[in-house]
Amino acid sequence: MLTLCCGCAFFGDYGEEHFMNKATVRDLAKAAGVSLATVDRVINGRSKVHVRTVEKVWQAAAKINFTKDIDAANIARQRIYRFCFVLPTGTNAFFKTLMRACKREAALQRDGRIQIEIITAPQLDNDRLLGALEDARLENYDAIATVTQDSPEIRTKLKQIARGGTEIVNLVSAIPTLDNSKFVGIDNAAAGRCAAELLCKFSQTDHVELGILLGSMILRDHMERRFGFEQKIRSAYPGHKLIFIGECNDDRHLAEDLVSKALGEHPDLGGIYSAGGGNIGVIAALEKSDRKDELCVVAHELSSHSRAALKSGIFDAVITQDAGHEIRSAIRIMKASVDGVDPDYQQNRIRIEIFIEGNMPVGEMLE
């Protein structure tokens, strides 16, 4: 039997004194031969300090292995982190879940040092989104997490906010190549490839027609899913044929019409990928069809409707991202950015989750 100590290469027996030796500012002040105030100035890079002094302090810090206690610092400075989430409104089930998760976390943080406000705006309305972001900018938050579009105006606005010293986190839908903004969400192209793989594995033959229904063509995440879906099918399942069912803009009736129409026009349609929004409509169309049993369906996001569809067999699999994880990751990343610390990449990565009936989470987890 082996006893290991917390990450340091120390094996075997040892006494208490092996730990507990965390150096404090006082130790550092003594080691560097300066006052507490100067130590504080140096380690926080505050006002002018003589280069020689700075050197001295950092060297002493390295020698005694000083790391500052961020909790103590926050108490002394009465620090309250002011974070803002700019979230989309609308009937989209996932966005509702995201909003709920955000309110929940905000309430949980209420007793801590993190204060969270939420501003809402329709994701597809570029102007109102810009307005919401401007409102957020004026509040001078420490950090803003937002689900947006990737439009030139939005990019400009986000850059302006970042210049003001506010950290930016993009949620759910990435805005690539925007400097300094972090992304919290799934790899949507991979999600699309995943959907392709599932539909093809569930299919009985290697030459079926597969349809894809989108939410909106101007949302980058939806386009990425489509991209990944097509890519995977062409490369790995070239016998299958791809049909574009249309975009439903989160409108259940439009979604239903589009799917019904596709079913009518394509008697050989063997599978559907519902890549964003419109699940209620897709379900309605399939329930009215006599082909719902033979059709394979892979949809996005867990909701009461998609769960029921999974249970009844209308959906074969649901690809999803955990809204709670996304909100918490965003908060952790905002805090790490503001603290000037490296966020933990591994903990903050969002997984592409696949649910079938067997691993569907139970209970009140989602609603």
Added chain:
Amino acid sequence: MLTLCCGCAFFGDYGEEHFMNKATVRDLAKAAGVSLATVDRVINGRSKVHVRTVEKVWQAAAKINFTKDIDAANIARQRIYRFCFVLPTGTNAFFKTLMRACKREAALQRDGRIQIEIITAPQLDNDRLLGALEDARLENYDAIATVTQDSPEIRTKLKQIARGGTEIVNLVSAIPTLDNSKFVGIDNAAAGRCAAELLCKFSQTDHVELGILLGSMILRDHMERRFGFEQKIRSAYPGHKLIFIGECNDDRHLAEDLVSKALGEHPDLGGIYSAGGGNIGVIAALEKSDRKDELCVVAHELSSHSRAALKSGIFDAVITQDAGHEIRSAIRIMKASVDGVDPDYQQNRIRIEIFIEGNMPVGEMLE
């Protein structure tokens, strides 16, 4: 556009003064008309305080909405949480991943107030496991998280440890009905049902032979997987036939022999559920077989081997649990228990993850 405030039912515009009003011990002392020391005694339930005083303080606390700043408390009391993980040794890939994740978190917590030590013991060796737990007990940790067997001796030992005031968390494999111990891990019966569902959906007909390979019959998690697997197949896919391939005890050669033998004896075998350990052997057996393309395989746990098998098509899906999440959840639960706070059920729940080629995590996440 709507601005929401952090969980309180407050909508619309508001000024700064809406927040920032966290009451402190000083406020509470004043409100209750007592000293700081007495406030401290009451809110921490320390020594004898007159009932009337206790009442007064709690009432005042409720009135001014006092919640104590746990960070400040920890600083004042120079609190270091002493946690211990008792983890299994052996060649099992998942346990190696778990160990790595644990060392990583231990190192990350190094600068915080949480000190983590690791004690190892072979999971299948009841006596050495007992010895490891006894070693841990003698250290009087604040909390212990452990992957164990569910044997009567272990139960007794865990109860003894708990009586000593140490919080117990069971990791990966549950020990049901053991009072006061918390479980961090997946619902293994659901994982088994999940495997059944996947194998059946991937199968071309509704009457195939499906084999299950186990790690060990004396591990509760493996038995639960088998239970769920059989349950699901009997109830939802009664046309399929179930074959017990055997238990491999994490021995790759034994696993290979068992699978090869099963392939030989069951020419109609259409799918295999590798429910724990032995993936390397399963892969070896299939690679030597000329039926690897037509056979569906669902295995447990992501590792370099299972990832390669997923990529090459030998495995069709891998069911897994995230070792990093489990370690972090365990730490959060240990801390919450020690602090006497309710752990966040939602954040600490471990999901049954399904990986196919498309959503396999990339990069250095696992090794």
Added chain:
DNA sequence: CTGAAAGCGCTTACAG
């Protein structure tokens, strides 16, 4: 450019 002192929110002896 630097330091002594008071303070953040909570706790711990010590004295009564």
Added chain:
DNA sequence: CTGAAAGCGCTTACAG
């Protein structure tokens, strides 16, 4: 059973 004072690790005016 209760309180005044000093302390945890860090920061903030203020004075030099």
